[in-house]
Amino acid sequence: MNHRELPAYTPATIEKKWQDHWDEKGTFYAESSHDKPKFYGLIEFPYPSGAGLHVGHPRSNTAMDILCRKRRMEGFNVLFPIGYDAFGLPTENYAIKNHIHPAVVTRDNIARFTKQLKMLGFSFDYSREINTTDPKYYKWTQWIFLKMYEAGLAYKQEMPINWCTSCKVGLANEEVVGGVCERCGSEVVRRVKSQWMLRITDYAQKLLNGLDEVDYIEKVKTQQRNWIGRSEGAEVDFTLSTGDKLRVFTTRPDTLFGATYMVISPEHPLLEQHKAIIKNHDEIVQYREAAARKSDFERTELNKDKTGLAIDGITATNPVTGKEIPVWVSDYVLMSYGTGAIMAVPGHDERDWAFASKFRLPIVEVVAGGDIEQGAYTDIQDGTMVNSGFLDGMKVADAKKSIIDWLVEKGLGERKVNFKLRDWVFSRQRYWGEPIPVVHCAHCGYVPLNEDQLPLTLPEVDSYMPTETGESPLAAITDWVNTTCPKCGGPAQRETDTMPQWAGSSWYFLRYMDPFNDEQLASPEALNYWSPVDWYNGGLEHTTLHLLYSRFWHRFLYDIGVVPTKEPYKKRTSHGMILGPDGEKMSKSRGNVINPDDIVHELGADSFRMYEMFMGAFDQAIPWSTDGARGCKRFLDRVWRLMDMLVDTGKVSSDMAFDVHSTIKKVTEDFERMKFNTAIAQMMTLVNQFYQKGSITRGELKILIQLLNPVAPHITEEINALCELGVELSQTKWPIYDEKALVRQTVEVALQINGKVRGRMEIPADLTQDAAQEYFMALDEVKRALGDKQVKKLVFVPGRLVNIVVG
RNA sequence: GCGGGAAUGGCGGAAUUGGCAGACGCGCUAGAUUCAGGUUCUAGUGAGCAAUACGCUCAUGCAGGUUCAAGUCCUGUUUCCCGCACCA
Numbered sequence: 018m019n020h021r022e023l024p025a026y027t028p029a030t031i032e033k034k035w036q037d038h039w040d041e042k043g044t045f046y047a048e049s050s051h052d053k054p055k056f057y058g059l060i061e062f063p064y065p066s067g068a069g070l071h072v073g074h075p076r077s078n079t080a081m082d083i084l085c086r087k088r089r090m091e092g093f094n095v096l097f098p099i100g101y102d103a104f105g106l107p108t109e110n111y112a113i114k115n116h117i118h119p120a121v122v123t124r125d126n127i128a129r130f131t132k133q134l135k136m137l138g139f140s141f142d143y144s145r146e147i148n149t150t151d152p153k154y155y156k157w158t159q160w161i162f163l164k165m166y167e168a169g170l171a172y173k174q175e176m177p178i179n180w181c182t183s184c185k186v187g188l189a190n191e192e193v194v195g196g197v198c199e200r201c202g203s204e205v206v207r208r209v210k211s212q213w214m215l216r217i218t219d220y221a222q223k224l225l226n227g228l229d230e231v232d233y234i235e236k237v238k239t240q241q242r243n244w245i246g247r248s249e250g251a252e253v254d255f256t257l258s259t260g261d262k263l264r265v266f267t268t269r270p271d272t273l274f275g276a277t278y279m280v281i282s283p284e285h286p287l288l289e290q291h292k293a294i295i296k297n298h299d300e301i302v303q304y305r306e307a308a309a310r311k312s313d314f315e316r317t318e319l320n321k322d323k324t325g326l327a328i329d330g331i332t333a334t335n336p337v338t339g340k341e342i343p344v345w346v347s348d349y350v351l352m353s354y355g356t357g358a359i360m361a362v363p364g365h366d367e368r369d370w371a372f373a374s375k376f377r378l379p380i381v382e383v384v385a386g387g388d389i390e391q392g393a394y395t396d397i398q399d400g401t402m403v404n405s406g407f408l409d410g411m412k413v414a415d416a417k418k419s420i421i422d423w424l425v426e427k428g429l430g431e432r433k434v435n436f437k438l439r440d441w442v443f444s445r446q447r448y449w450g451e452p453i454p455v456v457h458c459a460h461c462g463y464v465p466l467n468e469d470q471l472p473l474t475l476p477e478v479d480s481y482m483p484t485e486t487g488e489s490p491l492a493a494i495t496d497w498v499n500t501t502c503p504k505c506g507g508p509a510q511r512e513t514d515t516m517p518q519w520a521g522s523s524w525y526f527l528r529y530m531d532p533f534n535d536e537q538l539a540s541p542e543a544l545n546y547w548s549p550v551d552w553y554n555g556g557l558e559h560t561t562l563h564l565l566y567s568r569f570w571h572r573f574l575y576d577i578g579v580v581p582t583k584e585p586y587k588k589r590t591s592h593g594m595i596l597g598p599d600g601e602k603m604s605k606s607r608g609n610v611i612n613p614d615d616i617v618h619e620l621g622a623d624s625f626r627m628y629e630m631f632m633g634a635f636d637q638a639i640p641w642s643t644d645g646a647r648g649c650k651r652f653l654d655r656v657w658r659l660m661d662m663l664v665d666t667g668k669v670s671s672d673m674a675f676d677v678h679s680t681i682k683k684v685t686e687d688f689e690r691m692k693f694n695t696a697i698a699q700m701m702t703l704v705n706q707f708y709q710k711g712s713i714t715r716g717e718l719k720i721l722i723q724l725l726n727p728v729a730p731h732i733t734e735e736i737n738a739l740c741e742l743g744v745e746l747s748q749t750k751w752p753i754y755d756e757k758a759l760v761r762q763t764v765e766v767a768l769q770i771n772g773k774v775r776g777r778m779e780i781p782a783d784l785t786q787d788a789a790q791e792y793f794m795a796l797d798e799v800k801r802a803l804g805d806k807q808v809k810k811l812v813f814v815p816g817r818l819v820n821i822v823v824g
Numbered sequence: 825g826c827g828g829g830a831a832u833g834g835c836g837g838a839a840u841u842g843g844c845a846g847a848c849g850c851g852c853u854a855g856a857u858u859c860a861g862g863u864u865c866u867a868g869u870g871a872g873c874a875a876u877a878c879g880c881u882c883a884u885g886c887a888g889g890u891u892c893a894a895g896u897c898c899u900g901u902u903u904c905c906c907g908c909a910c911c912a
């Protein structure tokens with residue numbers, strides 16, 4: 018091309034042109050044929066909030082877009098879908114405030130999101146878009162719930178909710194700030210309500226084992242393992258003065274001789290059973306009410322002042338020492354973990370030590386090695402048992418085995434594995450969620466709907482406010498609530514709580530495989546071809562909830578034969594958060610929110626995408642810098658002007674071969690490792706080299722724009738078209754580097770004397786270890802640097818350095 | 825508190841996992857282009873000492889240690905960020 022004809026680089030027109038082109042052609046729709054190898058790339062589907070797209074979304078989306086575009090060029094049939102996780106609290110609250118139906122709000126927000134996503138040029142398959150609030154979608158969310166109910170994994174239990182005493186509504190944890198209602202500032206109490214629960218704890222071991230089979234970044238695995246919190250120990254029965262047994266769970270049965278008191282949770286049923294003989298029962302009830310106002314998090318804080326009450330009227334007997342010990346009530350013991358009761362060993366547990374010190378309870382040393390006057394000694398490696406009868410002299414690990422065997426033999430306890438993981442509270446007292454497809458019948462109890470009664474759709478209501486009794490707004494729609502029992506045909510009432518937002522997101526990746534199937538959640542053919550998700554990128558904040566919940570549902574679906582793989586996601590990676598320019602988390606209240614629309618308007622989508630990938634390490638939190646984004650625009654301007662120095666040959670010139678091929682290698686490898694920032698830096702270096710040289714061949718330009726295409730798809734397609742370099746880049750093959758081009762004759766190494774760099778030199782690249790000593794000692798610069806000093810040792814690292822150690 | 829991370833120039837970061845610390849970009853300085861601003865191009869840019877030897881010293885949160893060699897490994901320590909089960 019004659020440089021006088023070079024048009025200006027105008028991102029707005031170029032980007033719109035290619036986006037429309039991709040839309041019309043369906044360029045990025047997954048192929049219906051199952052002949053090619055598949056690649057399923059997934060990003061977490063967004064919640065369509067009223068605020069629109071956040072700069073955080075494109076970070077994950079661009080990364081996966083790069084990988085998917087590369088995979089297509091590598092010959093894969095790629096599924097890269099998009100949808101919306103649209104049930105949720107903010108939409109509902111907006112609907113309450115503005116008296117607009119949440120479905121309308123959702124529809125508008127989705128339209129806005131889709132427009133924004135298209136503006137960024139993501140290669141999503143928009144033909145498969147799903148929406149969790151669509152009855153055709155949530156029919157299958159409800160269906161999975163029915164299957165879980167059938168399998169005995171759904172049950173009802175009394176669970177506390179946050180209750181605002183002024184608004185008279187249940188609140189999400191997020192709406193409770195410092196113990197008071199976020200909206201009105203009134204006191205929030207925990208109020209017990211019968212709720213649907215899912216037995217994720219039945220799957221604790223399977224979810225733990227499954228982690229060994231998948232390729233997740235290590236910190237995600239570690240965090241899930243800790244969340245599941247498997248601990249091995251024992252349950253031990255203590256005999257109470259009332260004659261009955263109090264069972265505790267402990268991970269340290271070896272310290273049983275040091276148990277000097279017991280503590281039970283304020284909610285422990287024992288307290289009501291023995292109401293009559295507990296002299297300070299009234300005081301305990303007051304304490305329980307106070308505890309109900311605190312979260313578990315507040316209750317178990319280690320550094321807070323411990324509170325508690327001794328039960329006046331009941332004592333226990335330590336089964337090994339035979340000593341009578343007091344029983345206390347304290348809120349640091351939770352009913353939801355273990356048995357809701359513990360044996361306290363203040364000598365060897367920090368919380369017990371703090372509690373015993375405060376209430377002047379006896380502290381006995383049973384593991385020697387620390388100083389229990391100063392604090393609990395918790396080391397389990399080096400300690401030796403003392404004051405422990407038949408365990409004396411043993412190491413902790415051996416003592417643990419011996420005591421459990423002894424307890425089992427005497428019928429006083431048993432080996433027990435416990436998990437920190439708790440069952441999933443599956444009810445919300447809300448309107449904008451999937452109705453739970455169950456009725457309550459006076460004769461039959463809880464009865465699930467029949468499959469052919471699905472979907473159970475949300476009825477129209479006038480007010481989305483929860484009712485004053487703590488029931489969801491659905492409870493007020495009597496026409497809807499009153500129904501007939503699917504089993505006996507008698508009168509029955511529908512469940513009025515809805516499912517949590519996590520429900521729809523626990524299986525959405527399956528629906529993408531076959532999004533419009535009315536007969537099944539997805540066809541077996543589609544599931545077999547596309548399962549599992551090959552690569553799932555998302556935020557670390559979803560590690561312990563969404564990621565674990567969806568693994569649970571998927572594993573259940575595998576167990577009942579619906580899906581072909583045990584694990585839903587083969588690989589999981591996480592991106593870091595984008596912070597405001599001030600280095601703080603972006604938030605409206607701080608006023609440091611960057612709007613993607615503004616950046617795209619000023620610089621274009623390609624520069625925006627590129628900056629999001631270039632700004633820093635993909636997995637780390639990075640503050641936003643619009644100047645940095647402008648730097649990426651500057652780079653794309655330079656790429657555009659390469660067309661001015663184009664030389665009309667298809668070949669890669671020999672003096673550029675090394676740089677071009679090492680760039681192919683680096684970009685190819687760095688994309689796979691999600692090191693987008695260094696891949697881009699390498700391309701910048703290469704472009705700088707073309708500028709130094711003052712020319713670029715057509716062959717070189719073609720390779721450069723192919724490598725850059727996944728990051729900046731619009732400008733590269735435009736250059737390709739303007740220079741008539743061949744078919745559209747989306748249809749080309751990913752470049753392969755030539756090993757031969759990477760071989761060098763000489764290589765620069767550093768010369769070190771005693772570990773300090775004293776110079777650099779070009780040496781033959783093929784110098785061997787043996788030849789090195791002779792070679793270096795003969796060099797003038799080495800002789801000069803050494804003077805008359807004695808050489809003790811010579812360390813040669815091929816291709817890097819030589820270190821001469823002198824005396 | 826529990827769990828998971830992080831710390832490198834003025835700023836964002838890089839460093840092939842024990843081998844030349846600061847790639848690449850931002851910002852800044854000087855020069856060229858321009859009526860001017862912007863753009864673009866060229867050169868420089870960790871700190872200090874030097875002063876033509878193009879050399880030396882220091883430097884990866886802090887304090888030790890291992891090693892020919894440490895941002896990287898070990899021990900201790902400080903600070904900051906994220907999650908904590910009804911936000912998504």
